[in-house]
Amino acid sequence: MGKFARLGFWLSGLIVLAVIALGCIAPLVPYEPADAVSYDDALVSPSLAHLMGTDEQGRDIAIRLVKGTEAFFLPGLMAAAISIVLGGLTGALTGYATGFFRTAVLGALQLLDTLPRLVFIILVCTIRDPSVMLIAFVAGILFIPTVATVIRRKVESLASEDYILAHIAHGFSPVRVLLHHILWLQCWPILVRQAAFVFGYVLFVETGLSYLGDYGVQEPTPSWGNMVAQVRSLPSDAPWPWLIPAAAIVLTISGFLAFGNLAARRGEEAVR
């Protein structure tokens, strides 16, 4: 790993840490969106009183940015957990099993993979009461095939390695070898990469739908997406109410993806 990649790893790691810290403290910050409205303070530019300025309704952007992490943080973690756990297990199983069972599971995975993700999420939102948790749940399920495929390839390539065969020959149970030696010790870099990716996807869908304004988070509850949506009515000399959340979206998604990739690369170099 080169100097530049190491730098990228630490910078993106810093972004990830910051987002996790914000996501953890956000629920502790008392905030009542309706009370925050103060038309006298509308569109104040960033200053000491309002670090990031205020929006059209005079609400402090810094606080809304922090509270906005609530919209995607837990859903993102949930989606990542669903896809990693279920995808990892089905991937390991299909990489190891043979016969009808394998064919059936592979078929089911291929079926899930065929559904266009965002379109299916919108379909579900049309039919059920839309909420970010529901969106994240569907997204987590829809990412199972992606995770399962990379894990399956890895398990298939490892299953014939001598040391794995040796472990089994030494009398360790195949389940233990599969879960511990293959999934845990060998696949964690892949899982980290996928988890970061799914988290980023949930942030993308949440902010996207909140921006469009029908399924995501509804005003006045803050979301980075509906904060950006103010761009439609803002005067051109006051860009901060949309610019700051937009920059936060870019930094967070790119940061998570970069961290996932670079952490996985470090892990893979260490595993080898």
Added chain:
Amino acid sequence: MNRLLALVLVAGRRLAGGLLLLVGATFLIYFTIRSAPGDAIDAITPMGTPPEVKEKLAADFGLDQEPLAGYVTWLGRSAHGDFGESLVTVTGEEVMTAALPAFRNTLLLSFAALLVCQVLATLLALVLGEPSSRQQVLTGALYFFTAAPSFVAAIFFSQALNAGIRHFVDTNGYEPPDWYPIPIDAKSIMQYVFAGLMLIAGDGLFMDMFNTVRAEISAVRNAQFIAAIRAKGASTAPHTLRNLVVPFISAFAARLPLVLGSVVIVEYFFTLDGAGYLLLEASKQRDFPIVVGLSVLFTLSIIVMNLVADVVRAAIDPREVARNG
């Protein structure tokens, strides 16, 4: 002749597999509808839908039947292209009459964007050559910024362009182009061009494609058989190109689902006359025959793309036929 027969067999099997996938996907879509809480028909129709419309809808979608029988009824109608009638968005019109032209626009946009993306990624890969430490600043920065969601990229883009034009409008009586300000409702070809650019620039599509394309080019160029061909004094270009066709088609097909997702939000942003815009409008108004019809079309296009890619792969790479033979 044998090889042709094997190829036809592979194509047949892929077609059967594709049909099976389509049945499975429509099954999932249908049962998502049936899973609506409470009385399904109330949950999925807009408020104030007249009872006779509800009844017709329930009959169209087999909601008045047992789930499995209902699915068969609905699938039978859908197979004939009858997805019911729009409730609100384009009231009373056949779903496919409204959805097909919009979907054609969306497919055209997605394919064009993906194709341009692949060409640009290939050009960049050829210019940069093998990865080196000097390029890392450039690729790292590109990586970081193209990972942004396409709609955020679109906001930045339109704000910058609008601000630029405003500057000219204010200072020297310059006539703004017909697409100003972005987004507008009037249909202009430029809106499609911008939307395509944002599809390429957002959602990590470009760098993902670039990495794949560069790895594939490098794998073929450094393959031993290319060294052997060079050593015997033959031109390596035909061999290299031929060996790149399959990975390039795979890279294209693999990214279509991603683009078909991004296009929904981008179309809405640029208010394009496409399936993504129609889908969100219909969904917003709970016009669910349209939503279901479009979901089936999106799924179908992904299945067909994979089918085509598989058959082309099998036609070009003899190992593919052997693997599936």
Added chain:
Amino acid sequence: MSEPMLTVRDLVIEFDTQAGRRRVVDGVSFSVQPGEVLGILGESGSGKTLSTLAVLGLIPGRPGVVSGEIELTLDGVRHKLLETLPAVVTRSAQGEYRKDDRRWGRMVNRQMRPLWGRAMTAVFQNPKQSLDPLMTIGAQLDESVRLAHPELARPDVRARSLDWLSRVKLHNPPRVHASYAHELSGGMCQRAMIAIALAREPRLLVADEPTTGLDTTVRQEIVELFHELLAAERRAMMYISHDIREVLFLAREVIVMRAGKIVEVATADDLRTGTGVRHPYTRTLLQAADLPVGEAA
């Protein structure tokens, strides 16, 4: 002894690795006489393969060749293959070489294009990977025949290809002609590869561990095939191997490499009979093959 057709002097090859710059070939010199076989012996990583790939201008990796001279004499015309190398290589104060790889790549291509195939060509290890997976063996063999004899008509090209397939002792040449690499065994692929290389009718053939990875019986057959085909046409060859028996069977002169340097130059006859003073490493190799080890240095 006549003038050598190939002379390599003070060849230095370096690679950039994870652990930094490594010198993999360090000042190697050797020569090949027309119509004779030079055996190059050494363990993996000794630099034997790279030294010969440098002659072909096919070094994989960077920066590759950083200094040295390679002279190839063909029909009385002398080609200096590394003549333009100093133009792209500079040396820093710390003695580290820097090289403009892209420019060098273009230079090598321009200079080698007329020589590849006509002057020399190669047979590599891993025969399956040496063949284009998407083309039939026949199409690749036809390509060689056409390059060697552009005047031939289509049916004649095919006839000659089939003839080559039978000369490398492949059964049922028409079937092999229509086969793809993945449909043949490793041994069959290597025979086909030898046919493709020889059909090009090069003056010098570079055989880079052509038997590695093949079954023992097949290896024997391939070595005998080389012996037969080269003796018949008096073609020069560089035969690279880690198997001393193969090298002694085929070569007249043998060099032994270790850690990027030549440690021994001797005739095959001397090695076989145990005549002369031997480097300790050569003695180990001879001993392992149950041959007389010669005198210690």
